[in-house]
Amino acid sequence: MRLSEINEETVEAASNLFARAWAAERVSCPSLPDYPLGGPDALRQEVASLAQRGCIGAFDGGRLVGYMSAGFTFPFKGHRAGLCPVTGHAAEAGRGNEVYPLLYAAVGRIWAERGDALHVIEHLAHDRALDRLLYELGFGMIVCERVRGLSAVGSSREHEVARIDLTLLGGIEAEHSRYYSASPIFVHKETHPDAIAAGLREIEDAGCAFLACFRGGEPVGYCAVGPQSHPEGLLLRNTNSAQLRAAYVREPYRRSGIGGALLDAAVTHAREAGFERIFVEHETANLSGSAFWARHFTGYVHFSMRHVDLG
Numbered sequence: 001m002r003l004s005e006i007n008e009e010t011v012e013a014a015s016n017l018f019a020r021a022w023a024a025e026r027v028s029c030p031s032l033p034d035y036p037l038g039g040p041d042a043l044r045q046e047v048a049s050l051a052q053r054g055c056i057g058a059f060d061g062g063r064l065v066g067y068m069s070a071g072f073t074f075p076f077k078g079h080r081a082g083l084c085p086v087t088g089h090a091a092e093a094g095r096g097n098e099v100y101p102l103l104y105a106a107v108g109r110i111w112a113e114r115g116d117a118l119h120v121i122e123h124l125a126h127d128r129a130l131d132r133l134l135y136e137l138g139f140g141m142i143v144c145e146r147v148r149g150l151s152a153v154g155s156s157r158e159h160e161v162a163r164i165d166l167t168l169l170g171g172i173e174a175e176h177s178r179y180y181s182a183s184p185i186f187v188h189k190e191t192h193p194d195a196i197a198a199g200l201r202e203i204e205d206a207g208c209a210f211l212a213c214f215r216g217g218e219p220v221g222y223c224a225v226g227p228q229s230h231p232e233g234l235l236l237r238n239t240n241s242a243q244l245r246a247a248y249v250r251e252p253y254r255r256s257g258i259g260g261a262l263l264d265a266a267v268t269h270a271r272e273a274g275f276e277r278i279f280v281e282h283e284t285a286n287l288s289g290s291a292f293w294a295r296h297f298t299g300y301v302h303f304s305m306r307h308v309d310l311g
């Protein structure tokens, strides 16, 4: 096995490796589109741009059998983080156990030179070889992207769902923002009323609909659904996929079917708006959200993170 940089001549082979990994992912997750990012050209461009950021290929007898890019550096949780996006790596089927340790070690050296002490790797959910390697290296999952088709959710019909104006959501959204910074999630979200109002307006301006269930004239659960926002759901860009941008049910009302009724209404909205599927991104430390989404969606991308000691 020989390691060398991916260049203009080998970038096409890298893009083809990713396309084959995507085809394998679709076997476990049939609601994914035929091609990520809207088509082969967009995928090639994406892989080519990552190849310029430090990208190592593993070659066996001249044939590319795996690649991994050092991707981006960004500030995250008080550290410099190195991020390898989901299109930044792939391995030939059956060769992952062999090539990923070599490729990660090479990318790890680049990240160490850059001073990146947090390593973040996005990967296809059914890439078992990489999943196991990351776990052994001390990575843990932080975020998951999940997708489903637009068949009915099969929730009970006892909860009425109405499309509402965002001005009704200030109170419940303030509670929603505080929910994430508490244990066990510990993810900071803006809680200032102005920031909350701006966040809701941004979702509305993106063309999303707000759907809610009421008790005593107050919304006790809501969700937002519409066109996808960047940068979430990278692989579903240009694929006519709707995104669930937010969902929250106030604690006393949970586990009585309100979330299911909201999701059913969101799926109906997406179908009537002409979308072909719907996806959601969530923090895995959000245990109630994770369990709920896992019941109704299939995970297709995991984000894993590791903190290393650079001395």
Ligand SMILES: CC(C)(COP(=O)(O)OP(=O)(O)OC[C@H]1O[C@@H](n2cnc3c(N)ncnc32)[C@H](O)[C@@H]1OP(=O)(O)O)[C@@H](O)C(=O)NCCC(=O)NCCS
Pocket (backbone or CB within 6 Å): 179, 246, 247, 248, 249, 250, 253, 254, 255, 256, 257, 258, 259, 260, 261, 281, 282, 283, 286, 287, 288, 289, 290, 291, 292, 295
């Ligand atoms: C996710 C959420 C919207 C679901 O709303 P809900 O009204 O509780 O959903 P439903 O009653 O329709 O469905 C509940 C099902 O979800 C799963 N679930 C939800 N919370 C769970 C938990 N804490 N543990 C295990 N399973 C859970 C179970 O399958 C559960 O079914 P069960 O009660 O029969 O076991 C709600 O839990 C919530 O607001 N959580 C906090 C905010 C959040 O996570 N938002 C999503 C952000 S990405």
